[in-house]
Amino acid sequence: MGYIGETIDSIKSIQIRQLITQGVSLGMIVTSALIIWKALMCFTGSESPVVVVLSGSMEPGFKRGDILFLHMSNDPIRAGEIVVFNVDGREIPIVHRVIKVHERQETGEVDVLTKGDNNFGDDRLLYAQGQLWLQRHHIMGRAVGFLPYVGWVTIIMTEKPIIKYVLIGALGLLVITSKD
């Protein structure tokens, strides 16, 4: 009870200068998060440096809710690497392992076939109609690091938006009412 009363009092006692300070500190938090994300994009060369595993097609290596760190370099793609790719007509990128590579003699263009470790067959059924191979431009990055469970936060937030709004609201209130 005392805590809530205190909070209300602190909102009432806000003056204009204090309000601006709070606004600036809120802005600092949001922009610093954005800076970290964009810096990661620069260092890794991938447009999404961190992905959350959403399906069980790579089990037991990667489970739903695990986080993968991606890296996109100019190194050629080789069999065995775990790549993240986008297929035309599908919104959600897929994380699977490369099982076949054919690299052209002069141009260096590659044809790549992928498969999920836990899937029975290769990925030709997932590709666009009539597509037999992935090319370089389909591939967003290769997985280099792994962190278990942390991705559950985003899965829960996308599936239960109420929790997201409650959390954002509570954090916002905390920032506004904090005294120092």
Add this chain to the structure above:
Amino acid sequence: MHSFGYRANALVTFGVTILAVMCAMASLSDNLNFPSPTAHIQVMNVNWFQKQPNGNDEVSLTMNITADLQSMFTWNTKQVFVFLAAEYETPQNSLNQVSLWDAIIPSKERAKFWIHTTNKYRFADQGSNLRGKEFNLTLHWHVMPKTGKMSADKIVMTGYQLPENYR
């Protein structure tokens, strides 16, 4: 100053920091392991060798695979993904890698194995270049950690050749 919120915040921050440091240390400790795996592969038989209706050569092999990957396992190893790829060069392609067989090794006890198998995935070329083709068999492995950096390496075995004629 010492409200419930501040204490909870400090506790959670401290806990997360400790967890992150432990994950980083577990991942770094993998660098202290220098694995010395061994592998031996024998092509026992060419079951059939033909041209597909679309003009690509395809071959079916029976192989004996012997490997000892036990030294790969550390306390931060969740599993080792191992696969065998045929690698060769053709006039059109500077590199062809065709995965023939793979397996997931979940524990150190299962990392020393011997298997007699036909190719699990189709050994098909892009084009018709496989007759009399010399190729390498490469055993690749991909170490998947409980947390942290993934690593991969391979053993290349040379001197395999496909027959001159379809059969």
